Amino acid sequence: MTIRRLPETLVNRIAAGEVVERPASIVKELVENSLDAGARRIEVTLRDGGRALVAVVDDGGGMAAEELALAVERHATSKLPDDDLVRITSLGFRGEALPSIGAVGRLTLTSRPPGADAAWSLTVEGGRVGKPAPAAHPTGTRVEVRDLFYATPARLKFLKAPRTETQNALDVVKRLAMARPDVAFTLMDETRAALRLAPVDGAAGRLERLAAILGRDFAENAVAVEAARERLALTGHAGLPTFNRPTAASQYLFVNGRPVRDRLLQGAVRAAYMDFLARDRHPVVALFLDVAPEDVDVNVHPAKAEVRFRDAGLVRGLIVSGLRHALASAGHRASTTVALAALGAFRPGSLPYASRGPSRPNLGLAEEAAAYQAPLAGLGAPSGPAYGAAPASAEPAPAHETYPLGLARAQLHTTYVVAETADGLVIVDQHAAHERLVYERMKAALAAGGVKRQMLLLPEVVELGDGEAERLVARAGELGQLGLGLEAFGTGAVLVREVPALLGETDIKGLVQDLAHELAEVDGAEPLATRLAAVCSTMACHGSVRAGRRLGQAEMNALLRQMEATPNAGQCNHGRPTYVELKLADVERLFGRR
Numbered sequence: 001m002t003i004r005r006l007p008e009t010l011v012n013r014i015a016a017g018e019v020v021e022r023p024a025s026i027v028k029e030l031v032e033n034s035l036d037a038g039a040r041r042i043e044v045t046l047r048d049g050g051r052a053l054v055a056v057v058d059d060g061g062g063m064a065a066e067e068l069a070l071a072v073e074r075h076a077t078s079k080l081p082d083d084d085l086v087r088i089t090s091l092g093f094r095g096e097a098l099p100s101i102g103a104v105g106r107l108t109l110t111s112r113p114p115g116a117d118a119a120w121s122l123t124v125e126g127g128r129v130g131k132p133a134p135a136a137h138p139t140g141t142r143v144e145v146r147d148l149f150y151a152t153p154a155r156l157k158f159l160k161a162p163r164t165e166t167q168n169a170l171d172v173v174k175r176l177a178m179a180r181p182d183v184a185f186t187l188m189d190e191t192r193a194a195l196r197l198a199p200v201d202g203a204a205g206r207l208e209r210l211a212a213i214l215g216r217d218f219a220e221n222a223v224a225v226e227a228a229r230e231r232l233a234l235t236g237h238a239g240l241p242t243f244n245r246p247t248a249a250s251q252y253l254f255v256n257g258r259p260v261r262d263r264l265l266q267g268a269v270r271a272a273y274m275d276f277l278a279r280d281r282h283p284v285v286a287l288f289l290d291v292a293p294e295d296v297d298v299n300v301h302p303a304k305a306e307v308r309f310r311d312a313g314l315v316r317g318l319i320v321s322g323l324r325h326a327l328a329s330a331g332h333r334a335s336t337t338v339a340l341a342a343l344g345a346f347r348p349g350s351l352p353y354a355s356r357g358p359s360r361p362n363l364g365l366a367e368e369a370a371a372y373q374a375p376l377a378g379l380g381a382p383s384g385p386a387y388g389a390a391p392a393s394a395e396p397a398p399a400h401e402t403y404p405l406g407l408a409r410a411q412l413h414t415t416y417v418v419a420e421t422a423d424g425l426v427i428v429d430q431h432a433a434h435e436r437l438v439y440e441r442m443k444a445a446l447a448a449g450g451v452k453r454q455m456l457l458l459p460e461v462v463e464l465g466d467g468e469a470e471r472l473v474a475r476a477g478e479l480g481q482l483g484l485g486l487e488a489f490g491t492g493a494v495l496v497r498e499v500p501a502l503l504g505e506t507d508i509k510g511l512v513q514d515l516a517h518e519l520a521e522v523d524g525a526e527p528l529a530t531r532l533a534a535v536c537s538t539m540a541c542h543g544s545v546r547a548g549r550r551l552g553q554a555e556m557n558a559l560l561r562q563m564e565a566t567p568n569a570g571q572c573n574h575g576r577p578t579y580v581e582l583k584l585a586d587v588e589r590l591f592g593r594r
Helices: 008-019 023-036 065-071 097-104 153-158 162-179 202-214 216-220 263-272 312-329 336-345 430-447 466-474 476-481 508-521 528-543 553-565 584-590
Strands: 041-047 053-058 106-112 119-125 133-135 140-146 184-188 193-197 222-229 232-239 251-255 258-260 285-291 407-412 416-421 424-429 453-463 485-488 493-500 579-583
Touching: 023 041, 023 053, 023 097, 023 140, 023 162, 041 162, 065 106, 065 119, 097 106, 097 119, 162 184, 162 193, 162 202, 162 251, 162 258, 193 202, 202 216, 202 222, 202 232, 216 222, 216 232, 222 312, 232 312, 251 263, 263 285, 263 312, 285 312, 407 553, 416 430, 416 553, 424 430, 424 553, 424 584, 430 528, 430 553, 453 508, 466 476, 466 485, 466 493, 466 508, 476 485, 493 508, 508 528, 579 584
Parallel strands: 041 184, 251 285
Antiparallel strands: 041 053, 053 140, 106 119, 106 140, 119 133, 184 193, 222 232, 232 285, 251 258, 407 416, 416 424, 424 579, 453 493, 485 493
16 A cells, blocks of 8 residues: 555644534634734624634734735644744644634635735635635634535534534633633624623732623632742632532633643642532632743643643642632631522522532431530530520620621520621531531641540440451551551451540541541542541541530530631531521511511
């Protein structure tokens, strides 16, 4: 068989298979070209989901007649003036998009550079290039793609319904609009403007642009992220843990202004939220990473959605530490959507928060147990017989305006603490709240050199399966750092000699069994910090105040004050809210007063 050179038209169609998968791919390539050309206003128009027409109009630098002819040739580009693939500063650089698009559709380019007397137009149909001709057009460029895949009709059957293809294109434009809030974007379909964004400037402008795309709820429930290390800088906004989603689709990640879907970055986000969310819940974030161009390779795939970093560990560490610092700065804040969901539960036909919020992870934490717990350090002593009301003090109680979470007024069903604030009320899940407090204290003790241990007067033997016992003994060193001292005791059993002092009285057998189940789910290849965090979470759940435990007023107020002083106290270790705040105006609406 003789080796031969493929025809140029066939080469372009092969390249189109990688670059042009669907109308959204065309929108991405053309809008990126507009941004690289310095456009400040970009308008996208779709017909029939992009099958009949994809048009992108901008006010960028434009092209002269001779440049139009070059633009539709393969690997012809103005974006690599020094032929340097190490320092890529533009969104596009391969020179494949326009010839690939022209190979599978009817492409028309109309452009006019600043100061030119007239515009010029060029057509490409199924790879056949016409000649430039004079045209009427203002400064900038208009690119039209009609009859997509008419030259390769087999690909049409892989396209989705027009509405789905329009949504895919809309998602592409939204991502690029997040990266460039200084540019105005419009996307039109047959009937309406699906997106219309005015340009904004500055840090406040970026949040305004994110709110316009992700919704006002995101702006109200996000914290600013700002971190730097060596030649890396991370900015953006991260949603509070209680403001979460069932999928990772609402995670928007950018590298040097380029939207990417990178596993390293997604893994770093997951690691940063590991302490706050159940495994089946995902945060909402928009993060912008600026890297020296020579430290990142964007030439991994023609779609340019994947990147490689020179120092992946440094990037991951910056994202994890930057996110955790930002979340810690939120203090005890919980998302406003928690209160909205609670109010919605009072309305006919509404679903309670649990049906739409974070689900309980299957950790086997025996939360149904309501065993008695001795008063824990920091929660105050019992007040009066059977933890009844606290005795009257000679000093007047401080006004509730002094504290963000107010002053305790009652305990409902020995599970929920009700507090009065300056402009409403707060309902606290005592178990979830104290679970977070214990967890944060364990993490602080671990960072300071280890959790203090309390030796048992009588060591306790816990019967387990053979595999579970071996798993715990193999991790005895890690568990010892957390204050749990155990050793093998025959076949399928362990002997517990010490427990973390923070836990007080606890169900040792239940704790050890839950730890065995937890360690079975945590991969042995996971970093030590990940495994320790999972164990800490399980221990904190066993060491926290249980539902069913009656608290005195002093204990309830101590719980509220500790929540105010503890980072991330707005959610428990599994992402569920620890409290719901209702404004007085919201309560009045429930009773028809407003």
